[in-house]
Every structure is written in structure tokens, then in C-alpha cells.
Amino acid sequence: MKKKMVVLLFVGLLMAGICSAADKLAIAEPVVRAGMEKDEGLMLWGILEDEVAAKAQGKYELISRAALQQMMTEIGLTTSSDLVNLNSTQKAKLGHLETVKYLLISEIGKFGTKVNCTMRIMDASTGVIDPARTVNLRCKDLDELGDQIEWAVGKLLSDQKALERSALLKPMVTASNPPAYLSTEFATIFESCLLSSGIPLQNLSSVDKILAQNGLNALNEVEPKQYVQIGRLLEVKNLLRATIDRFEIIATPFFIEETGAKGTIYTGAMSGNLRVINTADGETLVVQPFDARIDFRQLPFAMTQTWMPEDYGKYMIRASLSEQILPELFQKLAEKQKKQ
Helix, strand or coil: CHHHHHHHHHHHHHCCCCCCCCEEEEECCCEECCCCCHHHHHHHHHHHHHHHHHHHCCCEEEECHHHHHHHHHHCCCCCHHHHCCCCHHHHHHHCCCCCCCEEEEEEEEEECCEEEEEEEEEECCCCEEEEEEEEEEEECCHHHHHHHHHHHHHHHCCCCCCCCCEEECCCEECCCCCCCCHHHHHHHHHHHHHHHCCCCECCHHHHHHHHHHCCCCCCCCCCHHHHHHHHHHHCCCEEEEEEEEEEEEEEEEEEECCCCEEEEEEEEEEEEEEEEEECCCCCEEEEEEEEEEEEHHHCCHHHHCCCCHHHHHHHHHHHHHHHHHHHHHHHHHHHHHHHC
């Protein structure tokens, strides 16, 4: 119970507020411009529906295509093209969509050899589009467009009522001779543990793409003002950054002369720190050191008998994060919140 309360306090520190009842959102059929086929517009429509459904998470209730078409017909707006560049009369008609709060409207076409796609969130009661909830993508082909849709939908659905998310940055590894899997595996497991604890996060793959597109791959030496820039790019309130200065899986052979028994004893050690960085000013809110050690003899033999060294390493990352590192981080953040 105490751990659950601490997690709730941590969530409170990382969130700006709590969502109200889910708003109803409808996705209009994309408007297909020159250079693109209708089938390609329909394909985009389906992808948008899948991504919105995946990211709604109770914040939005998705209205079906058929329901939207019926409502538009009833107010005299027969095609998605009617939703682009609305005049005052059309905006007045749109206000009669009483059961829909937001509309996602999009256009796709070609300019030269590039595929252009514009997506906007419109307030259905006023016909007004929020500039902060507009995305313009310019891609070399449809495959590249598909790769960017996840990030684009995340931006479109991010509004002031939404939970303010955090972003997990790839860990900085300074340990000697680290295994090749360490950075990626630590980040993936860290993300999973945070999400399962109810911490809202920007998608890790989206974070990597956005930082790469803006030339921010190397983050070993970052000044506070750069963390502010990263926060704006990712649209998050906090950044979570781990430094790993030791990571070892130690294999110690043993031989018992009396019985002839022999084998290998595995132990593990991982140390470093976690930082929570406020993107408003780039300053560090909390630094949580960790020093995790595991004796794998405590695990059932049936569980470990086929393990390779990499399996021991991955187990140590997950067990250390879930059982020691994150509970200690939650506790420190909760204590900080009480003092504020």
C-alpha cells in the first residue's frame, strides 16, 4: 500500500492535471490532392484511425466513420473537403455537431517528388483550428510518411487538458567494456516499468527520431538550455536520464573436490544514477544514485539453467529497476513534493 501511494505521488509530480471525461473525436476522410490516388488517401485514413485509437487512452472517444458521415449529411456538409477553409456559414453549420468535440482533418498530395501531408485538430463547435495542434509532414514517399504518423498523432492529441508527459532519454553509459545490448535494453525496460507504474511518457522510438532529426543524437555534454530545447521539441514537462558507470556480470567457476561437482556462479553489479530534469529551465529536480547487486544463486535452477551471460544481464536490469531503483526514485520525488 505504501509503495502504491508513493507511485501516486510521483505521478502527481510529473503531471499537470487530471483528464476530465473523454472528449468525442471524429477523423474525417483525408482530402486527396493532386499527385495522389484515392486509395492512398483511404490508406492514410485507416492508419490515422489505428494510431488515434492506440493513443486515446480514455482521453478521447473515437466516433465511427458512418456516424460522422451521417452527422455531416444532416447539417449539409457532404464531403471532407467542406471542412477545409470553412466560411462563416459552414462554421455555423459545424456547430450543430453536438456530439463531437474535435475533428481531425487531413490533406495529402504531392509537390514535385515529395509527399505532403497536413493534419489538423479542429474544434467542432467553432470550426477553429489550434495552430499548436497542426502537423505538416513532407516525406520522400508513403513509407516515410507512415513512419512519422505515430509522432504526428501524438502531437495532435496533446492539448492543455492532457497529462503532461515525461520523456525517457537514452542512458549515458560510462561503464568499462559494457555489453552491446546495455543502452537499448536498459531504456526499453525502464520505459516498460514507468508505464506500468502509471507514468505518462512520450514514446521512446518517437523521442529517438525527433532528437535525430534535430541533430541531438549525442547528449553526453548537454547544458541546461539544451534540455529546455529538447523539452520543447518533445512537448514534455520532464526528462528522465540515467547514467550507468558500472555494469558487470561476473562468472566465477567452482569445483568441489569431494563430490566432483563443478559449475559457474554468476553475480551481477550495476551502479550509476537517475536524474529527473525540469524542461522549463533545464535544471535537475532530483538525482537518485543506485548501486544494485544480485546473486543469481537465489533464482531457481530451472529458471537459469539455459541462460547465457546476456540473459543474466537483462534480468539484472529489470529486477534492479523494478525492485530497487524506481521505488527509491519514487520515494525521493514524493519527499521533494511534500517539502514544496
